[in-house]
Amino acid sequence: TQLLEQSPQFLSIQEGENLTVYCNSSSVFSSLQWYRQEPGEGPVLLVTVVTGGEVKKLKRLTFQFGDARKDSSLHITAAQPGDTGLYLCAGAQLTGANNLFFGTGTRLTVIP
């Protein structure tokens, strides 16, 4: 089992604040994806990072893949209530197998 630990597990912040979510593992992944899930729905893909050290921006969200491809971070600038949800990182195996290993999840609540 390739564990992906996310921190923090829960985060409650005021609207307008910045935050960072971390996704760490001792395993190397060929790529890492970030998803956001709202209650009662399936996860929705936010981004895929493939290259070690890669940084991708999606509006107020900045994603980074660690140089060694073992970890990743998600930074949200000026959080808004619409950012509330469960954020999941997921790593793809080096072997090219089809399945993803999901992180432990970070539940974000942005208070208006």
Next chain:
Amino acid sequence: GAVVSQHPSWVICKSGTSVKIECRSLDFQATTMFWYRQFPKQSLMLMATSNEGSKATYEQGVEKDKFLINHASLTLSTLTVTSAHPEDSSFYICSARGAHSLGNSPLHFGNGTRLTVT
């Protein structure tokens, strides 16, 4: 974009009965589908990988005789929870990748099925 439809979205059943959940890829062919289980406020736990035309691969600790998976076509996989018990109550989610997708390509998720066993 690719759409995965999961049905039903919620179901309540009595203990001892069986429940079938369907996962369909609507606009693409999926040789592989994945079934996950999610407890409240927790992450997704992979239960099994469903391969079209062959037996599913179950993760450690998942009873294959209790969670029957059938992937009879390139667009449909079903998960049947047999002899359901209250502890089987959970949110079940399926996902799929296109037939020629690589490991890095994203998964397309259904909207999940909330199962409550009374």
